[in-house]
Amino acid sequence: MGRESARTVCVAGLGVSGAAAARALAAEGDRVVVVEARDGERQRALAAELAAAGIEVVFGEPSGPPEGTGLVVTSPGWRxxxxxxxxxxxxxxxxxxxVELAWRMRPPAAAPWLAVTGTDGKTTTxxxxxxxLAAAGRKTIAVGNVGAPIVEAVRGPYDVLAVELSSFQLHWSRSLAPRAAAILNVAPDxxxxxxxxxxxxxxxxxxYERAPVIVHNADDEWPTRLAAPYRDRADRRVxxxxxxxxxxxQLGVVEDLLVDRAFTDDPVRNAAELAELADxxxxxxxxxANALAAAALARxxxxxxxxVRQGLRDFKPxxxxxxxxxxxDGVDYVDDSKATQAHAAAASLAAYPSIVWIAGGLLKGADVDDLVRRAAPRLRGAVLIGADRAVIRDALARHAPKVPVVEVSADHTDVMDRVVAEAARLAAPGDTVLLAPAGASFDMxxxxxxxxxxxxRAVRRLPGYREDAPGEEAGDGAHETTGGGRAG
Incomplete structure (x- = not known):
């Protein structure tokens, strides 16, 4: 890392990445002090483990780094x-x-990084x-904002790393140079x-700043604009x-095939078939779109x-x-509880033609007008829950006034049973009851x-539910409903 072995490093935060950074630094011979505002049972237990490695943990709201600190490694959540x-x-x-620490600590001949960021879809991609990569026989692991801490993985026996990076992690990184980098989409978040x-x-x-191969979502304005300055550079491939x-x-879709017109010998005349949509x-x-982004990085x-095809078939959502x-009773029930903000919910709503939408939660000040306006033609009904359900109700009144809306309060006994029962009442055969809340869950x-x-659980308690009915596995594999959409 080009540093003096005797320096003091302060690690801000005792989360997963903070603890991993502290261990890695201590193993390099640094004096490490961790500062942590929360003083709970878990934090105390972890502090005891770190003390065995010679790492000091200081509890309480810190005002500044300890005397003599030469470097601060912050957890990504610290503003x-x-x-x-x-x-x-x-x-x-x-x-x-x-993440920046991990990049600086890479050993000689370290595994290259294939990096992904975006507002939505990073983990799936x-x-x-x-x-x-595994299907191609490469020893790899998904790291960064998902899976193992990257500071641990860079020392592992891997050929290549699949790296998910959040905006928080990128803010605190200065010198990353992945072999290839993809931006999936950008929406306010x-x-x-x-x-x-x-x-x-x-x-x-x-x-994108130091990546020789730049992968962007050509259907999304911001990634396309971010890639544009690199198009005429001889040292970059867009x-x-x-x-x-x-x-x-580009990589894209031809009928029911995913095809590559970028990484072939003659992209003008030839395309490589990568997979089928059913994969x-x-x-x-x-x-x-996520699959195409992953394929571009792999290629x-x-x-x-x-x-590429085998990897998609092996992938477990x-x-x-x-x-x-x-x-x-002819109605599909789909769980996209992970859609905790409007951009993610929009993707789910775009995937089905006729929807009874279960939405609500903590919107954290987000504007849902555009989400509701775009989804309105697909909505057959809405069941609203959570602290900010009135915001969605008002947007529905403006943009989908004829869509029936039911509100279920948090103090209702067995609230999700009531929610699902109301959704079932609004749905007709061929509809999809979709839990895509567009809000965080912590209010309920x-x-x-x-x-x-x-x-x-509430779906499985519906009167018409049968154990042998098509369920999660069948639906994940082949629930063909639409084409078109966005990168998640």
Missing amino acids: PDHPFLTAAAAAGVEVIGE VRMLAAM HLDWHGSLEEYVRVKGTL VGFTLDVPRPG VRPFAPHNV AYGVPPEA DPHRIMHVATV FSSYIERGEAFA
């Missing part, structure tokens, strides 16, 4: 205007994140990518953290992906077409992401996982 971090900067102490949409977009775009028929230099699970337009690394729970549930599980 740039946190007094501790501003005090460090004022004292001339460099502040970086765990990076897991698809890892599956494609985390604006309270970044301060403005322009800053959020700028931070996302830093992923590759787009689209849900339309691809032009030379994408769960099937939804934005997930096809940039030299993965053959047959491994995460729970609560467009998960088909059951079909009851401990997590989006608990919310999704409650939904699935």
